[in-house]
Amino acid sequence: MSKDRALRRVVATQNRSEPLLGSSGGTASTTNRVWQWGGDNMLPYALSLLARRSVAHRRIINDKADYISGKGLICAEEEAMLSYIVEHANGSGETLHSILRRIAMDEAMFGNAFLEVVTDAKHSFLSFYHIDASQCRVSCDSEHVVLHHDWSQFNASQAVTLPLYPLFEEREDGTLRTVVHYKSYEPMFSHYGVAPYIAALDAAAIVYKTDRWNISRIDNAFQLSGVMMLDGAVDSEEEADRVVRMAEEKFAGNPGQVLFVLRDGVESDNSRFIPIDTSTDGDWHTLHSVAESDLVVAHSWFRSLSGLDYASGFSTDRILQEYEVALNTVILPIQAQLLEPIRAIIPSQLGVDASSLEVVNRPPSRSKPLYMRVWEARRADGLDYDENDPEQQRFLAEITKYNIRSIE
Numbered sequence: 514m515s516k517d518r519a520l521r522r523v524v525a526t527q528n529r530s531e532p533l534l535g536s537s538g539g540t541a542s543t544t545n546r547v548w549q550w551g552g553d554n555m556l557p558y559a560l561s562l563l564a565r566r567s568v569a570h571r572r573i574i575n576d577k578a579d580y581i582s583g584k585g586l587i588c589a590e591e592e593a594m595l596s597y598i599v600e601h602a603n604g605s606g607e608t609l610h611s612i613l614r615r616i617a618m619d620e621a622m623f624g625n626a627f628l629e630v631v632t633d634a635k636h637s638f639l640s641f642y643h644i645d646a647s648q649c650r651v652s653c654d655s656e657h658v659v660l661h662h663d664w665s666q667f668n669a670s671q672a673v674t675l676p677l678y679p680l681f682e683e684r685e686d687g688t689l690r691t692v693v694h695y696k697s698y699e700p701m702f703s704h705y706g707v708a709p710y711i712a713a714l715d716a717a718a719i720v721y722k723t724d725r726w727n728i729s730r731i732d733n734a735f736q737l738s739g740v741m742m743l744d745g746a747v748d749s750e751e752e753a754d755r756v757v758r759m760a761e762e763k764f765a766g767n768p769g770q771v772l773f774v775l776r777d778g779v780e781s782d783n784s785r786f787i788p789i790d791t792s793t794d795g796d797w798h799t800l801h802s803v804a805e806s807d808l809v810v811a812h813s814w815f816r817s818l819s820g821l822d823y824a825s826g827f828s829t830d831r832i833l834q835e836y837e838v839a840l841n842t843v844i845l846p847i848q849a850q851l852l853e854p855i856r857a858i859i860p861s862q863l864g865v866d867a868s869s870l871e872v873v874n875r876p877p878s879r880s881k882p883l884y885m886r887v888w889e890a891r892r893a894d895g896l897d898y899d900e901n902d903p904e905q906q907r908f909l910a911e912i913t914k915y916n917i918r919s920i921e
Contacts, residue, residue, distance in 0.1 A: 546652060547650035547652050548650065548651050548653060548705070549650075554650070558647060558664075558665070561647060567808075570720060570808055572819050572820065573621075573808060573809065573812045573819050574621045576818055577812065577814060577843075578618035578621050580839065580874075581617040581844055581848055581872075582613045582617045582872070583848070584874070585610050585872075585873045586599050586873065587599075587870075588867070588870045589866075594863060594865045595859065598639065602640065602641045602642075603642050607642075609855075616695065616851055617851065619643075619645075620695055620706075624699075624706035624707045625646050625649075625705055625706045626646055626694075627643075627646055627658065628642070629643075629644050629675065629692050629693075630678065630691050630693065631688050632862050633689055634687075636863060639863055647664075648661060648662060648664075651694070655677075655704065656677055657674050657677060659673070675692045677692055677693075677694055678691045678693045678694070678854065693854045695850065697709055699711075711811075712811050713808050713811030716804040716811065720804045813842070813843055816835075817835050818877070829878050836876050852872070855867070856868060
């Protein structure tokens, strides 16, 4: 199946009742049999390809992941062990924030994300690892996840099976491991979540196809489409096909907007080019713009937060307003969903209170200077303020002195 066809597939069988066998025959173990992710078990590959081709679609995914992961993670200063985990989430030196960012990206792209948790029987340590969601499939028993580097060429001997949280299983190295499966809820789909933009798959394809159409026009030097009638005598149909192919390769461009027709020659040469005049530039531009708008709506996102309205002017007020709405309707709920199992695992494995673990959220722009104090900002907004506060007056005097010195 071509990549374009994979992108056009309607994902109506994402949780098929027939499991995919991980080994031959009926002797496959339960953990080696998985529920297919998509009709051909290759849906994550198609969604990944779509995200790499569609410009606006990829920008929205990246921005959602950035805003959801925030500017970092903080916790109570007295929780030294928790602070250490935030800065050193695993033996690879990754921070918990970097792992959260990858999980947020997988959730935005696939509607599914996977987090591996590693500890030991003595609970002497705790590590978190992100797992590429495209490598994961849920086993038929719904208690394990099967990892494989390339599901298009599945080999059971190369697959790794890990238990799903809250089940921990011991590995050969003595560690206890589990995998947290994040999935976006969708009715009728119990084994995998559904990408939030599922209703806009066609819109995402339109965006990249209109871009590809523009590239083909550039490759053709914006030549007109049409039919080229060639007069000539040939001995056979094979010879005629060869002449037409040679003409197409030399003159038709890429992908070939000129149709060459070869006919038997007559006394006078009547070869001519018949152009096909189409005025579709406006239609293509409108189609591209409508597809972008549909993408933003399907993602439950906002145009100003993805840079789609910068051409019409940069409005700080609109960005801040839409960020405030996105924070309360999209960002905070997803952050709570991603942090909930982490907050539960840390105290259960280490006995450390993780309730203070939070994501740092900051708006993309500021409406007031950083040096302004609270009462100055309140005055600028027309609110009540205490202009006689000694601390604020001393700060104002220092600013005044600095400005006088600068003028001098």
